[in-house]
Amino acid sequence: MIEVAGVGKSFTVRRRAGRIRRSRTTVAAVDDVSFEVAAGEFVGYLGPNGAGKSTTIKMLTGILTPSSGSVRVCGLDPSRQRTTLARRIGVVFGQRTTLWWDLPLRDSLTLIRHLYRVDAAAHRARLAELTGLLELGPFLDTPVRQLSLGQRMRGDLAAALLHDPELLVLDEPTIGLDVVSKATVREFLARLNSERGTTILLTTHDLGDIERLCRRVMIIDHGRLAYDGDLSRLRATVDAGRMLVVEFARPCPPISLPDVIVERVQGPRQWLRLPRTANAAAVVAALADRHEVRDIALRDADIEDVVARLYRQVGTLAK
């Protein structure tokens, strides 16, 4: 479905280097990335902000032309055969909308039918199906500007799927959604993939999306593919654990306890990383024994922690 071989994309950035002169520097947003996605797969594509996720997606959809390497999607060259390709894939940019702000949702979907030249009968059936699955019924006739973010996102998903694409590319589809909306969207995507067999490529910052949906994960950072494989193997290799933020009564030297790694010290505050297997209660008790503790917060490592850790162990990961 997707074949990416040695793809790079660099941008030229001009900077002032004197009164008139500008110096040009080339920044590689994506650097020598290769991967393949087979039909029917559900792949998560992660990475911190600026890692190259969106650039990759723009190359897959033909909006950007790669500086080097080759991209094939559905057997087509996206930048040369963009129009043909667009009729076979669906794309959702989570932070942008394809819907007409001032018009009812139903009208936007009608226009998209004409855009993709779907015949009336097929459109009616597909719209009825998507309306049921995404629960669009209550707001089909509401102007898009009055929809909540969750409703709008479901509308955008319907818009991307009306022409029944083989491949769905999602760029942060759950960004900003509440827990219930996220669950609806995830449930829908899981069914789309398992029942209809639509191939899905999903970029996100939300580990929950990945855990719930994807068997395979690719991680990109600084434009390079750092990991490509099973989610479970990623978990096993990269135990990012939890972060314990402790505030002591007064500044003290970095804590030394078994299993605990001190990530940061700032005045009386210390950031301690605990592996998933560590007993947090015991660690807290041991800390309280040694110093006067003012405040404590414990949180799960987020995607940035996973990626940051991944990078420290990049040598140990078999690609």
Add this chain to the structure above:
Amino acid sequence: MSVFPWVAWYALRRYTAYPLSSVAESVTNTAFAFMRAYVLLALWQARPALGGYDVTDAITFCFLTQAMIGPVQIFRGLELSDRIRSGDVAIDLYRPVGLQGWWLADDLGRATAELLLRSGLPMVAGMLVFTLRPAGPWALAAFALALPLAVLVSFAIRYLVALAAFWLHDDRGLQAIALVMSLFFSGMILPLVVFPGWLGGIARALPWAALIQVPADIYLGKRTGSDLVAALGFQAAWAVALLAAGALLTVAARRKLVIHGG
């Protein structure tokens, strides 16, 4: 059926979705029409027959051109500029149809909506207060061709200005220049017929003349016979040339593309 008629139809509906705001703009256009009318009146009383216009021509020109501000879009650029700045243009670029055709269809729908909602009031108010020159049937028919051509040229210019945002990190300076050019060289501030000598010659040859001055002259019956054909040809030639430039620039923009904001 092609999607473009639908895009135009949706734009028409979008721009008629807030009729009150259109009426407010129309009232503003009418108020300014009276201010301009009294300035022109003073000018033509001091210099009768200036530029081949009499007082009635000048007043008719004034109200007619105020009525054309909406459809020909003298004061505003394309919404596309904002979309390039915000990165929403990614959505436009991804669609399986051309960028220029899409926005042209959108702009034709917009112009129709503004013609319906904004152009009536200035004309009616002018007729009630002053004597306006009525256009003959031939002049009116020719004007019905000239007005869409004016919208095409206006779109073509605004599209080129909007696309420049792909190269400039901040296009507000260019937008300001574009506004001054379209105000001054279209004849909106003063009819181009009063510009003397070489300045007048240049002003009447530039594409902005096709927006206001040429259609207004056609309405006033100043261009007839072969001169009328030349006037429409002038508009059509600029429309073709600028739309072609826009098509070339679209290809270049796609090639070099940096979409702001990921």
